[in-house]
Amino acid sequence: MKEVKIESTFYVFETFDELPNEAAVLMQKAFEARDKAYAPYSNFNVGAAILLDNGEIIIGSNQENASYPSGLCAERTAIYYAGSQYPNAKVLRMAISATSKNKPTQSPIPPCGACRQAIAEYEVKQETPIEIYFMGETGKIAKSMSLANLLPFIFDKSVL
Structure with missing residues (x-):
């Protein structure tokens, strides 16, 4: 037996104002979606x-x-719509924001496991990484250069 170490690299922006303009515009759209x-x-x-x-x-x-399993997360709602309406377009980046009515969300909140798997499907299909920015309602914003960074052991068509 041998030990295998896997590392992930993230970039952290201390405030919304530090985001590059394209990411800030996208995150603002995520805020608008969150309100819906x-x-x-x-x-x-x-x-x-x-x-x-x-x-x-x-x-x-x-x-x-x-019926709880019948709902759908924001990330999958967006990516499945993109896939159905623009099947040949590549996803360049994604911005995610989450807030709770029960307590403040001030640290970055990443996609759940099911959403990571759904995003992985598109990243593998398009053969290019998808940048992912994620945050709570306020506070720091994390950036991952690809979904593979968030889910290093991707389950994809290569294992079927």
């Missing part, structure tokens, strides 16, 4: 915005359901 979330059960609103290589910006918000 339907989250009466968790009180946890999430918004996502995706920039495609054709210049389109796609937004999505989490949509809950009384």
Whole structure:
């Protein structure tokens, strides 16, 4: 047996004002999407915005359901819409923001496991990395240069 060490690299912006302009615009769209979330059960609103290589910006918000597994996260809402409406476009970057009515969200909140897997599918399909910026309602913003950085052991079509 041998030990294998895996490292991930993230960039952290202390404030929204430190973001590059393109990322700030996208994060502002994520804020707008977050405000459209339907989250009466968790009180946890999430918004996502995706920039495609054709210049389109796609937004999505989490949509809950009384039958909990039937809801959909903001990231998957956005990426599936992008895939269905612009199947040949590449996803360049994604911005995510989450807020809770129950407590302050001041640290970066990354995509859940299911969303990481969904984003991985598109990153593998397009053969280029997707930059991901994520934050709470306020505070620091984290940036990952690719989904593979967030999910180093990707499950994809190569194992099927």
